[in-house]
Amino acid sequence: MDIFLLCMFAGYMAEHGIMDFTKQEFAAKVQTQTVAGRAVKDETEKKVALTFDDGPNPEYTEKLLNGLRERGVKATFFLLGAEVEKYPDIVKQMYEDGHLIGNHSYEHVNLSTLSDAEAVQQVDKTNQAISRITGENPEYIRPPYGCFKSNLDYKTTMIEVLWDVDPLDWKTPDAAAVTQRILDQVQDGDIILLHDASETSVSAAFQVADALTKEGYIFVTVDEILFD
Numbered sequence: 001m002d003i004f005l006l007c008m009f010a011g012y013m014a015e016h017g018i019m020d021f022t023k024q025e026f027a028a029k030v031q032t033q034t035v036a037g038r039a040v041k042d043e044t045e046k047k048v049a050l051t052f053d054d055g056p057n058p059e060y061t062e063k064l065l066n067g068l069r070e071r072g073v074k075a076t077f078f079l080l081g082a083e084v085e086k087y088p089d090i091v092k093q094m095y096e097d098g099h100l101i102g103n104h105s106y107e108h109v110n111l112s113t114l115s116d117a118e119a120v121q122q123v124d125k126t127n128q129a130i131s132r133i134t135g136e137n138p139e140y141i142r143p144p145y146g147c148f149k150s151n152l153d154y155k156t157t158m159i160e161v162l163w164d165v166d167p168l169d170w171k172t173p174d175a176a177a178v179t180q181r182i183l184d185q186v187q188d189g190d191i192i193l194l195h196d197a198s199e200t201s202v203s204a205a206f207q208v209a210d211a212l213t214k215e216g217y218i219f220v221t222v223d224e225i226l227f228d
Contacts, residue, residue, distance in 0.1 A: 081106035081126030100221035
């Protein structure tokens with residue numbers, strides 16, 4: 001697994017400063033810890049996280065939520081603040097269904113090209129839009145294009161989440177091809193990147209969920225990948 005997850009906590013940062021981990025390094029640290037006297041990671045389970053960027057989408061997100069609910073699959077949605085404000089009912093349903101909701105900026109801009117103040121505004125406006133609906137501030141952010149400004153870690157106190165498997169679902173109308181790209185690459189503990197803005201992506205998500213369930217995988221939200 002080759003992505004980088006830049007994990008930061010405000011309290012820890014105040015004491016130690018920023019630390020960057022590869023996923024392997026992060027997992028190694030977590031696996032040595034215990035919670036309430038038991039090991040954090042259960043080695044007997046194969047886990048994978050489906051994640052969806054750029055929503056909520058008025059045409060496809062509700063269909064996706066319905067299919068995930070039918071399959072008992074939990075996912076993580078990285079939302080755009082501008083779309084959250086347009087479609088609060090979809091976000092409310094997403095939250096009530098038990099999915100994890102994260103930040104994907106307000107307008108899908110490359111945060112690394114903005115000033116610090118502009119970038120923080122993109123993050124904060126989105127957090128505020130989400131929290132008005134869910135009552136909770138998001139803890140996780142996936143910056144558009146995977147581009148973040150390292151000094152923003154100090155100012156946003158969020159956990160940056162990238163991905164392991166990117167099937168480029170936005171580039172093709174062929175759901176079967178997207179599905180196969182994922183199945184060819186996926187491993188235990190992977191984070192899969194998809195979008196909830198096309199029929200291709202929704203169909204591929206359902207096909208992947210069905211195929212991996214048959215292979216014994218369980219679907220979890222990204223926090224369970226990072227901390228279990």
